[in-house]
Amino acid sequence: MTSTGFFITLEGGDGAGKTTVIGRVREYLQQQKRPYLVTREPGGIEIAEKIRSIILNPAHTAMDARTEALLYAAARSQHLAEVVEPALQQGMIVLCDRFVDSSLVYQGNARGLGVEAVRSINKFATGGLAPDLTLYLDVDPEVGLSRISANQDREVNRLDLESLAFHRKVREGYLAIAAEEPQRVVVLDANRPLESVEQDVLQVLKDRFLKDIGDNLSN
Incomplete structure (x- = not known):
């Protein structure tokens, strides 16, 4: 696929504050007066949202790790076909809450399936599409889980119920990816505090918008 848009993904462990930061980034994109789309994974469209409800249902504790990885990849494939790829073709800036990196660290690293095995599944599901920029919100698992416990309005999903050791493996996986792909x-x-995180995120976007997005949209 030849993309004329700009694909940004936001990643982080549970309780990192992605939802809050995305709201602030949405405001920034509106100020830029460029066409944009904010979406999420798994979800974003009807089919993928239904798959999301299966994956994250706290009652589905018997779900096999391979099943989980395949469901995420299936939701991602449909989401790309219906939402992300058309938006990029139209020259839009697409901000997605989670993408392939989440599968690599949650199923590949924390579930023990192997990063390369999960990467292979997702290469097929995505056709090799990769983000132009990924913002990783790095939070200590203890901090993130304490935020979740303190937030009475947040829906508790199946991944929130995993052990501290699981969430530590998630963080280790993210940091490994960041070390491999610093660009x-x-x-x-x-x-x-999230206010400080938001300021840093906006600064990164301003720096990248001036260089990468401008170059990408002019091609």
Whole structure:
């Protein structure tokens, strides 16, 4: 696929503050007066949202790790076909809450399926599409889980019920990806107050918008 848009993904462990940061980024994109789309994974469209309800249902504790990885990939494939790829073709800036990196760290690393095995599944599901920029909100698992416990309005999903050791493996996986792909992945300290994180995210976007997005949209 030849993309004329700009694909940004937001990643982070549970309780990193992605939802809050995305709201602030949405405001920034509106100010830029460029066409944009904010979406999420798994979900974003009817079929993928139905798959999401199966994956994250706390009652589905018997779900096999391979089943989980395949369901995420299936939802991702449909989401790309219906939403992300058409938006990029139209020259839009697409901001997606989670993408392939989440599968690599949650199923590949924390579930023990192997990063390369999960990467292979997702290469097929995505046709090799990769983000132009990934913002990784790095939070200590203890901090993230304490935020979840303190947020009475947040829906508790199946992944929230995993052990602290599981969430530590998730973080280790993210940091490994960031070390491998420093040009794509920007690591932001999300242990700080979210206001500070938002300011750093906006600064990264301003820097990248001036260079990468301008170049990409002019091609």
